[in-house]
Amino acid sequence: MKEFNYVIKDPVGIHARPAGLLAKEAKNYKSTITFVKGEKSAKATALMKLMGMGIKQGDEVTIRVEGEDEETCFAAIEKFVTENF
Amino acid sequence: MQVFKGTKIVNGIAIGKIKLYKPPVYEISEDLVTDIAAELDRFEAARVKVQEQQNALYDKEMKEGHADTAGIFEAHAMMLDDDDLIDSCKELMAEGHTAEYAVREGFEAAAEMFRNMDDEYFQARSADVIDLKNSMLDVLFGADTANLQGTEPAILVAEDLAPSETVKLDKSLLLGLVTRLGSSNSHTAILARSMNWPTLIQCHDISDDWDGKFAILDSYNSCIYIEPDQYLIDELTAKQQEDREREAKLQELKGKPSETKDGRKVRLYANIGGPKDIESVLENDAEGVGLFRSEFVYLNSKTDPTEDEQFAAYKKVLEGLAPRLVIIRTCDIGADKTIDYMNLDKEDNPALGFRAVRICLNRRDFFKRQLRALLRASAFGNLGIMFPMIISRWEVQECKEVLEECRKELKAEGKAMGEIEIGIMIETPAAALCADELAEEVDFFSLGTNDLTQYTCAIDRQSANLERFADTHHPAVLRLIRETIEAGHRHNTWVGICGELGADPTLTEDFLKWGVDELSVNPKSILPLRDNVRKVDLSQHKKAESPAPVQTEAKADPAPKTPAPEAKAEVKADKPKGLLGRLFG
Numbered sequence: 001m002k003e004f005n006y007v008i009k010d011p012v013g014i015h016a017r018p019a020g021l022l023a024k025e026a027k028n029y030k031s032t033i034t035f036v037k038g039e040k041s042a043k044a045t046a047l048m049k050l051m052g053m054g055i056k057q058g059d060e061v062t063i064r065v066e067g068e069d070e071e072t073c074f075a076a077i078e079k080f081v082t083e084n085f
Numbered sequence: 086m087q088v089f090k091g092t093k094i095v096n097g098i099a100i101g102k103i104k105l106y107k108p109p110v111y112e113i114s115e116d117l118v119t120d121i122a123a124e125l126d127r128f129e130a131a132r133v134k135v136q137e138q139q140n141a142l143y144d145k146e147m148k149e150g151h152a153d154t155a156g157i158f159e160a161h162a163m164m165l166d167d168d169d170l171i172d173s174c175k176e177l178m179a180e181g182h183t184a185e186y187a188v189r190e191g192f193e194a195a196a197e198m199f200r201n202m203d204d205e206y207f208q209a210r211s212a213d214v215i216d217l218k219n220s221m222l223d224v225l226f227g228a229d230t231a232n233l234q235g236t237e238p239a240i241l242v243a244e245d246l247a248p249s250e251t252v253k254l255d256k257s258l259l260l261g262l263v264t265r266l267g268s269s270n271s272h273t274a275i276l277a278r279s280m281n282w283p284t285l286i287q288c289h290d291i292s293d294d295w296d297g298k299f300a301i302l303d304s305y306n307s308c309i310y311i312e313p314d315q316y317l318i319d320e321l322t323a324k325q326q327e328d329r330e331r332e333a334k335l336q337e338l339k340g341k342p343s344e345t346k347d348g349r350k351v352r353l354y355a356n357i358g359g360p361k362d363i364e365s366v367l368e369n370d371a372e373g374v375g376l377f378r379s380e381f382v383y384l385n386s387k388t389d390p391t392e393d394e395q396f397a398a399y400k401k402v403l404e405g406l407a408p409r410l411v412i413i414r415t416c417d418i419g420a421d422k423t424i425d426y427m428n429l430d431k432e433d434n435p436a437l438g439f440r441a442v443r444i445c446l447n448r449r450d451f452f453k454r455q456l457r458a459l460l461r462a463s464a465f466g467n468l469g470i471m472f473p474m475i476i477s478r479w480e481v482q483e484c485k486e487v488l489e490e491c492r493k494e495l496k497a498e499g500k501a502m503g504e505i506e507i508g509i510m511i512e513t514p515a516a517a518l519c520a521d522e523l524a525e526e527v528d529f530f531s532l533g534t535n536d537l538t539q540y541t542c543a544i545d546r547q548s549a550n551l552e553r554f555a556d557t558h559h560p561a562v563l564r565l566i567r568e569t570i571e572a573g574h575r576h577n578t579w580v581g582i583c584g585e586l587g588a589d590p591t592l593t594e595d596f597l598k599w600g601v602d603e604l605s606v607n608p609k610s611i612l613p614l615r616d617n618v619r620k621v622d623l624s625q626h627k628k629a630e631s632p633a634p635v636q637t638e639a640k641a642d643p644a645p646k647t648p649a650p651e652a653k654a655e656v657k658a659d660k661p662k663g664l665l666g667r668l669f670g
Binding site (some may be wrong): 007009010011012013015016019020021022024038046047048049051052054057082083084 | 170500
């Protein structure tokens, strides 16, 4: 399992379009990608649930990657998150 | 005859039959079924079909150049891929419920989740989920929603219109639009404005028996007349005719000079926000661009835009509008417009803070990327560069030094560059009062009247409490404008106005009287303004008042670089301008 913390920079937070793109990206990997904020968590493939976490600009989230391709997946997701959120 | 009130969105008159736009209301059975597999198949088929519809709407909006609304449908298509949403529906079907029931319950629950969030953006997403629910039900019930609008031109009356409904409307059959709900910021209102449909929202009295009745929508007066009497029909038909004639007359002004009765010319330029506006500049016959807000290259990007990205955008506009002059304002972002990658500190008073040229002069590399992109683009058209938020002469000198540094670098790299004009915004009282000194540094001034008014009167225009105190024609502001024009002309620097006051028809005559050389307004205001200019006769004023500054006459030439070069070059040569001399000499 690998994880990293990230502070959301997008003014609207994790909103529809980037969340949708993330879901698409996440489906390319076998690993499970989980977003955690406080007690709430959602898989990257669960677009609505992720939006439902109400992650806002300035919030710190932990992103966990776990699975057989976690090395490549981690690098790709970290890049995606930094560029889009 | 009956009259009903609403809130107008777009002015205009529509005369014709009413068509009630009524999406079907479905009776959904709560009975359980035995063939679970069949329901799952129907659900999946509907989901795929609606997703295709959403993708098609995305393509349509992109093709018509509406990237903003296209994004709505892209997100819709993605929501339909959501595993949780799909699973929640499937679970209901596994219990024996119909696909219709599962869609209603599953999508409603998702909409409810958004509705309960504490952020406006996420709350508004519930409308998207409801829109998708309705589209799913349309498919499952096999409803033909293509014909909801009817086949004849009509005034459309609806409860409300979802984004996917609005964009599907056949625009050629739409005379006007009346809805019971809706807000002035809704997608429908935005589209109505861009299409110029006479539109009324918040018309609470709409009723099913209006369907098919003859009506007149008079949004000038925010009302709709059902079965109007002959007197009204005659009067409003005449008014509609007048509207059309006025519009036709404006169209006739295309290609005509922007010139007063006594022959005083003024250049009418457009304010634009990006390459997407090229078309409307040409369509409205603007003679150039007086303000190209370069912010879009920064705001539309997640990371600091590269020199090449910026160059491509500037080149597109310069090429698309050549040989017209295009004045590009350098980066005018500040602490009130948050751009993540800029890492700007939050400020208590952003209007008086670290913004525009102040950022650029402190972050040279950032500034140079834009200036290099601009200089490279100058090879492809007629460019003016304008620096915003100037208060002191040294700032202008420093901007010019950086520009010169970029020019030298590019020359050494063998990059092509064209001639450029250099100007500044006059939008602070400091700049207006020091206009004489500043004029020695530049080719042109552009008065940004919005900020100039805000800073002069110490009035925040956004504040509703200040409405009583805000005077857009405050004598202090008008005096600063007049004195800036006169100061500019004393130094052979031409002066334009690019703020909202530039389009104010009640001031056109004064501005011309004071000698303004250029007015830059939004593209839609160009032709009405030209109409205004052509009605003015300044010869009356010349007798009555003290004459305008001597240079005004010579300055009235339409193209800044081509005409009367002798006079201009001579004066410029006298000025102690390092860079200008080199750029133009």
